[in-house]
Amino acid sequence: MKKVFRFGVIGCGLMGREFASAAARWLHLADTRARPEIVAVCDTNAALLDWFKDNVQSVRQFTSDYKELLANPDVDAVYCAVPHVLHKQFYVDILKAGKHLLGEKPFGMDAAQNREIMAVLAENPKLLVRCSSEMPFFPGAQKVIALAESGEMGDILEVEAGFLHSSDIDRQKPINWKRMADINGDYGCMGDLGMHVLHVPLRLGWRPQTLHAQLVKKITERPDGKGGMVPCTTWDNATISTRVSKGGQDFPMVLKTWRIAPGEANTWYIRILGMKKSAFFTTKAPRQWQWMDYTGGVQAWSTEDLGYGSLFPAITGKIFEFGFADAIQQMWAAFVDELAGGNANGFTCATPEEAQAHHAVLTAALKSGRENMVVPVDYEGATVR
Structure with missing residues (x-):
């Protein structure tokens, strides 16, 4: 049986829903070591949370507070797609919570914010961290x-x-x-x-x-x-x-x-x-x-x-x-x-x-x-x- 990694999604807009679609179609891939399962979602827009309620049956946590999602022990990894100004705060908190991270670019609003993210990453070398870029x-x-x-x-x-x-x-x-x-x-x-x-x-x-x-x-x-x-x-x-x-x-x-x-x-x-x-x-x-x-x-x-x-x-x-x-x-x-x-x-x-x-x-x-x-x-x- 394939290993399952349980994901939380912070930011349920365009790209958050693209991830949900990709995860739902995982059977499309012919041979993979593991698969993702979205178990928690966070957004301040209730309509976006409703979309996940209607379309992603595996989700068990719906919240407008990302820290509640990070406190969820069932979440192994996080996809974070939020406005650039929030990258430093959210990415740092995700890493400190011990969650693997796929974060949206630019990975910090500027170089100074990126340095702060990288400093916390250096303190958590066992976490897998990557930046989104699909093309x-x-x-x-x-x-x-x-x-x-x-x-x-x-x-x-x-x-x-x-x-x-x-x-x-x-x-x-x-x-x-x-x-x-x-x-x-x-x-x-x-x-x-x-x-x-x-x-x-x-x-x-x-x-x-x-x-x-x-x-x-x-x-x-x-x-x-x-x-x-x-x-x-x-x-x-x-x-x-x-x-x-x-x-x-x-x-x-x-x-x-x-x-x-x-x-x-x-x-x-x-x-x-x-x-x-x-x-x-x-x-x-x-x-x-x-x-x-x-x-x-x-x-x-x-x-x-x-x-x-x-x-x-x-x-x-x-x-x-x-x-x-x-x-x-x-x-x-x-x-x-x-x-x-x-x-x-x-x-x-x-x-x-x-x-x-x-x-x-x-x-x-x-x-x-x-x-x-x-x-x-x-x-x-x-x-x-």
């Missing part, structure tokens, strides 16, 4: 990662990674907390999208040494949903041009976190250009990846339809398509596999150390964008002192 679990992304790890690409010419949204182009879109700096943090769009963009580069060991960021703010106010207008205080777009030195190579890497990218509903991509081989994947073409081999002569990109070739095998036939809900479930399969003593089939969720490094990059980008200057990335300053 690299697309089969096409895994193909790009594998090629980069193979060492066959030759000298790297450039890397570009990005996450592009478009709905903020609508000036009449009502405000929410991700557009409020006091709740989202000063990073703005970088705080919400940056870990998605940096997960793969950091996993490959590509840490920017210096960078120059161009931060764009086009929307200064939004409807408050009550007939009035309120300030919109976060950055809309960020384009971060960086320099990476790794393994004797030196190359540019461009990172984009855009909330106003016309026509891009929800596009994540990674492009790596090398002297021998190049590779590209985008969620705009989720069943494909592209690559180019160059040994002289014709330079031509190839495109392969991948179908359903997931990191964790599933019952879906290979000819069918992989989508966002599958990526979410694959991320959760990786986390639960590690809980059960596995290696996440070779690709773990984003680690706390990667989240910490991404804070160093975003902190430098914020300074660069504000002061219009090239800034070194201070990874030592981002670590626990």
Whole structure:
């Protein structure tokens, strides 16, 4: 019989319900060491608790006080999806309660808060802690990662990674907390999208040494949903041009976190250009990846339809398509596999150390964008002192 890990969910909104769906469909995975069971949920919105009452029969605790959930001895691990301003308080309390944690990015509203989380994590080394980032679990992304790890690409010419949204182009879109700096943090769009963009580069060991960021703010106010207008205080777009030195190579890497990218509903991509081989994947073409081999002569990109070739095998036939809900479930399969003593089939969720490094990059980008200057990335300053 598979081992069962009992989860509490703190924050029952969009991503909390995605986890509930992934857990309910665990039979979709063909071979796993363990499975999650959601036994407790917490949210201050009663309607969201009602959704879990109606749809997740395994839940036995419903509460608006997260500390009550943390006091529940039946909870082994917690998924926490709350506004950025609450990350430090909630994550620290989760760790002190002895619960394993999959936390939403950015893992602290800023680098200072992240350091405090990391300090408490260091005091609890037996806990498994990971940061949410599902896009690299697309089969096409895994193909790009594998090629980069193979060492066959030759000298790297450039890397570009990005996450592009478009709905903020609508000036009449009502405000929410991700557009409020006091709740989202000063990073703005970088705080919400940056870990998605940096997960793969950091996993490959590509840490920017210096960078120059161009931060764009086009929307200064939004409807408050009550007939009035309120300030919109976060950055809309960020384009971060960086320099990476790794393994004797030196190359540019461009990172984009855009909330106003016309026509891009929800596009994540990674492009790596090398002297021998190049590779590209985008969620705009989720069943494909592209690559180019160059040994002289014709330079031509190839495109392969991948179908359903997931990191964790599933019952879906290979000819069918992989989508966002599958990526979410694959991320959760990786986390639960590690809980059960596995290696996440070779690709773990984003680690706390990667989240910490991404804070160093975003902190430098914020300074660069504000002061219009090239800034070194201070990874030592981002670590626990």
